[in-house]
Amino acid sequence: MKINGNEVRPGNVIQHQDSLWVAVRTEAVKPGKGPAYAQVELKNLLDGRKLNERFRASETVERVRLEQKDHTYLYKEGELLIFMDSESYEQISIPADMIGERTAFLQDNMPVVLDMHEGTPIGVQLPQYVTLEIVETEPTVKGQTASSSYKPAITDNGVRVMVPPYMTTGERIVVDTETVAYVKRAE
Incomplete structure (x- = not known):
């Protein structure tokens, strides 16, 4: 599907330079002299390369549906x-x-x-959240439960996550797969 170059939005996948690219960031630029254009930061879906490209409203790009x-x-x-x-x-x-x-x-x-x-x-x-078991963490220090500081823990799949100080080895936790952050104690 053809769209105007200034209609590219973050998350759009386009065919450009014989490859597939996803728009990471877009910015509408209106210079004092000359026509307006969209400054688009692209990331190649096949090999991860990054590219900054300018698209004028008069240009068309091929939007790809996945x-x-x-x-x-x-x-x-x-x-x-x-x-x-x-x-x-x-x-x-x-x-x-x-x-x-x-x-x-x-x-x-x-x-x-x-x-x-x-x-x-x-x-x-991947699913946004996964449940993992803590296999290694520092011992709980008495009186430290009210503290807002987190301590490092290693889960059963080898991922290092910062957890609240009251968490102990063997507990199951929910982890966000995007940010690799502790979310809550698993039920």
């Missing part, structure tokens, strides 16, 4: 992650570096959403 499909994470095989389509039960493998550091949050049979373009996966959306 298909989102529900999948289930099965297992890791070498550097590949294996997912299964929730409808057709077909298995698909994706390089682990597509998810990056957030690979640590994947758990067996976890529901995820794959962003697909023309049948090719280009992104993975």
Whole structure:
């Protein structure tokens, strides 16, 4: 779908320079002399490169719609992650570096959403929150529970999270997968 260059908004995926790019930030610029334009910061969905581009209102860009499909994470095989389509039960493998550091949050049979373009996966959306167990943390110091300072803890998947001082080894917590931050104690 063609849109004017000044209509690109953050989150839009566009076809530009024979690749797929997501708009990270946009700014409308109206110089004193010459036509207005949109200054757009783009991130390449395939290799992560960044690019700053100017689009005038007279230019058109190709906006791409991504298909989102529900999948289930099965297992890791070498550097590949294996997912299964929730409808057709077909298995698909994706390089682990597509998810990056957030690979640590994947758990067996976890529901995820794959962003697909023309049948090719280009992104993975993990659930916003996961429940993890604390396997290592500093002991609780008596009287420190009223303090607002947090202490480091390591969870069962190896992720380091800052937790409240009253948390102990063996407790289950909810962690935000986007910010890698403690949310609350798991029920």
